Amino acid sequence: MINKLIKKIEKTHAPIVVGLDPMLDYVPEHIKAAAFKEHGETLEGAAEAIWQFNKAIVDATYDLIPAVKPQIAMYEQFGTEGVKAYQKTVDYCHSKDLVVIGDVKRGDIGSTSAAYAVGHLGKVQVGSKKLSAFDEDFATVNPYLGSDGIKPFLEVCKEEKKGIFILVKTSNPSSGEFQDRLIDGRPLYEYVGEKVAQWGEEVMGDNYSYVGAVVGATYPEIGKVLRKVMPKSFILVPGYGAQGGKGADLVHYFDENGLGAIVNSSRGIIAAYKQEAYASFGAEHFADASRAAVEAMIKDIDGALQAR
Ligand SMILES: O=C(O)c1cc(=O)[nH]c(=O)n1[C@@H]1O[C@H](COP(=O)(O)O)[C@@H](O)[C@H]1O
Numbered sequence: 478m479i480n481k482l483i484k485k486i487e488k489t490h491a492p493i494v495v496g497l498d499p500m501l502d503y504v505p506e507h508i509k510a511a512a513f514k515e516h517g518e519t520l521e522g523a524a525e526a527i528w529q530f531n532k533a534i535v536d537a538t539y540d541l542i543p544a545v546k547p548q549i550a551m552y553e554q555f556g557t558e559g560v561k562a563y564q565k566t567v568d569y570c571h572s573k574d575l576v577v578i579g580d581v582k583r584g585d586i587g588s589t590s591a592a593y594a595v596g597h598l599g600k601v602q603v604g605s606k607k608l609s610a611f612d613e614d615f616a617t618v619n620p621y622l623g624s625d626g627i628k629p630f631l632e633v634c635k636e637e638k639k640g641i642f643i644l645v646k647t648s649n650p651s652s653g654e655f656q657d658r659l660i661d662g663r664p665l666y667e668y669v670g671e672k673v674a675q676w677g678e679e680v681m682g683d684n685y686s687y688v689g690a691v692v693g694a695t696y697p698e699i700g701k702v703l704r705k706v707m708p709k710s711f712i713l714v715p716g717y718g719a720q721g722g723k724g725a726d727l728v729h730y731f732d733e734n735g736l737g738a739i740v741n742s743s744r745g746i747i748a749a750y751k752q753e754a755y756a757s758f759g760a761e762h763f764a765d766a767s768r769a770a771v772e773a774m775i776k777d778i779d780g781a782l783q784a785r
Pocket of ligand 1: 498744
């Protein structure tokens with residue numbers, strides 16, 4: 478899957494991923510009204526609204542982008558109906574040939590991680606059959622439990638040729654509380670980065686490993702260091718747009734060929750119609766606003782890469 482992701486980035490010239498994080502507040506009133514008319518103000522109604530919202534955004538942007546990243550929390554808040562909307566979104570994105578990064582941030586003791594890995598990336602044994610469940614292409618993984626929480630994911634990645642992005646340095650304001658702590662004079666994120674590089678050696682694609690890393694756009698100096706620590710790991714870079722990251726900050730996350738990183742924006746794309754810059758589209762044309770925001774993001778990142 479890492480090879481497919483890279484091919485798609487080369488084809489679209491867009492090292493970006495659209496984050497499908499559909500909070501109900503971002504869904505325009507006309508979509509909510511139609512969903513509530515059919516299902517009432519219920520969890521089912523909410524799930525229908527976020528699904529219709531996602532579908533319109535995917536339809537408006539899929540030809541410009543290589544990948545999407547649905548964040549499962551936004552769906553889980555609506556219970557099983559929300560999880561069904563997550564699944565519909567994953568399947569629909571696959572039908573549009575998009576690479577799907579399931580932002581599920583899993584990781585546990587070995588046996589439990591194995592179940593997460595099987596459910597999200599692999600196939601679960603049911604009687605004589607092996608069945609795919611969520612079937613994303615990549616999943617985000619939390620490394621805090623150490624190697625035995627990661628190894629089951631590596632096994633499934635090997636079998637299925639899928640991938641993971643392991644949290645190394647997250648974009649949030651308090652990420653330094655633990656991740657920047659010095660151990661023998663070096664920050665914890667560097668140790669985690671080294672482990673990511675090591676785990677990645679076991680599951681190499683053509684040029685990059687199936688094991689990637691998450692490094693937030695909000696800490697560009699750290700991104701520069703970690704690019705060197707993990708030369709064969711693709712970096713998923715969240716924190717662009719709504720959290721303040723800009724193209725010019727991100728050039729060091731990429732290799733000399735403009736590969737090696739993929740930048741996520743969620744609210745900046747899906748709720749673009751609520752921003753001043755795209756307000757002229759209006760809520761009716763929210764998906765066109767998302768397309769314009771994708772085009773602007775590609776231009777910003779490509780411009781920064783060309784200028785370096
Ligand atoms: O793993 C992630 O994707 C992630 C890691 C991180 O360090 N920071 C981060 O913001 N994310 C996710 O990336 C998305 C960012 O959303 P926006 O700030 O709206 O672009 C959310 O789905 C977050 O959960």
